[in-house]
Amino acid sequence: MKIDLPRRSFIVNGLVAASLLGTDVLAKGEHANSLRGREIKLDAKPEAILLDSARTALIVVDMQNDFGSNGGMFHRAGIDITGIQKAIAPTAAAIAAARHAGIGIIYLKMGYRADLSDLGARDSVNRARHMRLGVGKAVKAPDGRDSRILIRDTWNTDIVPELAPQPHDTVIYKSRFSGFYKTDLDSRLQKGGIRHLLFTGCTTSICVDSTVRDAMFRDYLPVLLSDCMSEPIGDGLPRNNHEATLLSTEVLLGWISDSDRLIKAIQVRDQAGSS
16 A cells, blocks of 8 residues: 655745655745755764755654564564664654654555565565565454554554554555665655655664665665664674664764754754744
8 A cells, every 4th residue: 555645835934845745845936045944954973964854754664563563573473672662752753843844754664465476586585584474474463353464454564553654644565675676765755856864663774774775875865863763683782783774874874863853953943943
């Protein structure tokens, strides 16, 4: 299922900005100082970064029941999901702040067709590793509904309730770790004139990392909100995979910030606009 983001407008400091999927970033004839009304200076590593809210999207990677809820695939497999669950509250705060600022929200969901035709060839790593985790298995959702592990349009692939998409958000299914693989994510971003991508989700070193790298290869500017993501692989080691992804992103792939800094930056912009 895809939820298309219709054209709509946000009122930003008295100016009408086009939505994420609009063909124009701003209506023609805008005032010369309009960009300043959209600018958000975000404290980040390795240095602060200036965002244009009309050209920024917040991406929520795989925050779905199979990864973050009791009864989901990870939980059934005995994988610790407490880190992912801990990331839900700051992610919700970041999404709310982004919506307030007129930043579009895009949800990526890992989910396969009911016949598993998009899982990969019989000897593919993607198929083999997911089959170990029970992809396609019929299960009962916590509310008693029939469901299947990692299958589209079931409880298992629903976004966790605390982060549920709104009607104007965009939802894109993916069949591999990267959100760019065989999806229309790139074309949607290009159509909206998007340059900066704020990343949240799970898991940090797999699906988030894969999507961040593909974004960077396409010359998008990725910013990871570190408290809005989690990684069970390597958790408890002196340096875990979550920290490794943050370090490689800071050094080579983009920027690192967090939900508190994003919220503060938007508040500062709002205060400047009202003065």
